[in-house]
Amino acid sequence: MTVVHGPAVPAAGADLSVWPASATESRPGDLAVGGVPLTEVADRYGTPVYVLDEAEVRERCRTYRATFPDAEVLYAAKAFLCRAMVRWADEEGLGMDVCSAGELEFAVAAGFPPERMVLHGNAKSPRDLETALRLGVGRVVIDSPSEIARLAAAVGPGRRQKVMVRVVPGISAGGHEKVRTGTDDQKFGLSIADGHAQHAVTRVLGQPRLELTGLHCHLGSQITSVRPYVAAVRRVVGLMARLREQHGLVLSELDLGGGHGIAYRPGEDALDLTALSRAVRAELADACASAGLPVPRLAVEPGRAVVGPAGVALYRVLAVKRSGGTVFVAVDGGMSDNPRPALYGVRYAPRLIGRRGAADPVRVTVVGRHCEAGDVLAADAELPADVRPGDLLAVPVAGAYHLSMSSGYNLVGRPPVAAVRDGRARLLVRRESMEDLRARDVGL
Ligand SMILES: *Cc1c(COP(=O)(O)O)cnc(C)c1O
Secondary structure, X not given: OOOOOOOOEOOOOOOOOXXXXXOEEEEOOEEEEOOEXXXXXXXXXXXXXXXXXXXXXXXXXXXXXXXXXXXEEEEEHHHOOOXXXXXXXXXXXXXXXXOOHHHHHHHHHOOOOXXXXXXXOOXXXXXXXXXXXXXXXXXEEEOOHHHHXXXXXXXXXXXOEEXXXXXXOOOOOOOOHHHEOOOOOOOOXXXXXXXHHHHHHHHHHOOOOEEEEEEEOOOEOOEOOOHHHHHHHHHHHHHHHHHHHHHOOOOOEEEXXXXXXXXXXXXXXXXXXXXXXXXXXXXXXXHHHHHOOOOOEEEEOOOHHHHHXXXXXXXXXXXEEEEOOEEEEEEOOOOOOOOHHXXXXXXXXXXXXXXXXXXXEEEEEEEOOOOXXXXXXXXXXXXXXXXXXXXXXXXEOOOOOOHHHOOOHHHOOOOOEEEEEOOXXXXXXXXXXXXXXXXXXXXX
């Protein structure tokens, strides 16, 4: 954008607590992010469009590094991935955590150093493992017994691959049943309680081409309390102590995963990172001292908390109707660009943008344009009663797990991503076109 905007005043009375720090009321009823009015972004790129505040992403990376000064901070790429995001994570000194050959190869092609990357996955394909070895990924996280021999066999002669073993500590935490991964009744990791974790470690140690550097544990997502992390540290260090007794093994790394919760609506809790860092460090020091173990280096893997609050989704209202006592506000996107409400019942706080509503707020259901009754973007949202077709809606906290989970449903085309910074907007990812959709259809 060639226009550079002057200083704006903070939005009077508006609760911008879940918006990027740069959000200001640029003129009555409009909001600017990164110094760019959102109405201008919508005019320039069309809707739906995702807006990413570069300074907010970078600031969140810096906060992690400052809050966990001795730890390795790995950005979980599955939350949101594009070339710019790869560069920002690299420049801010983060590592990266990937879950597939695709994410891995994309990030490396965009210039990310593979040795600072960790590969996860409960079902790694031959291509995942081959790509990890070919590109020289830093560590592979073992998630199943069968993977151990498979990976070892794929490592070239005279070479060794660093690995961690993902353990399940038996701790229930996380914002929704579908994102809890710390208990024995879900598909990820190897249980500490039933001995599978210990057994896997023994098998790894029997493979000369694998070098076990540590244990990994990811409890789930959208966790807002430090307690489960502290409990996890205690159980994982307990396992480390048993492994030292059994094998004389001293592990140098403890990766505590991610899952750090953020607020999606004003008033919701976010995980306190300073409290997390303090509590985890204290517990790690204490548990290791009791067990007579050296303190391993900590790693954390935030995805959502790095990029979620930096993103805003913009939609155009296409229809408003009242049915069965509910006001439905239908927009030009929906579950194809944000499946999270349908998957996990997530709630958002959309705002009318571009004009001040002339009527008091009413409770509405913001729905998408897709052919599913479950295509709800924001249940129980508050919008001015005079909301009408043509209005713009902005949904904050849209940076994580929206576009990375987007689909081609109804051939609507996935939205573009624009970065905003210092009063300028630029396109990072263009809108998916009819050409893109047709290009893959190669038969008759
Ligand atoms: C998804 C995932 C993360 C990131 O989770 P967030 O909730 O985005 O912080 C980190 N580590 C692993 C292993 C994951 O699967």
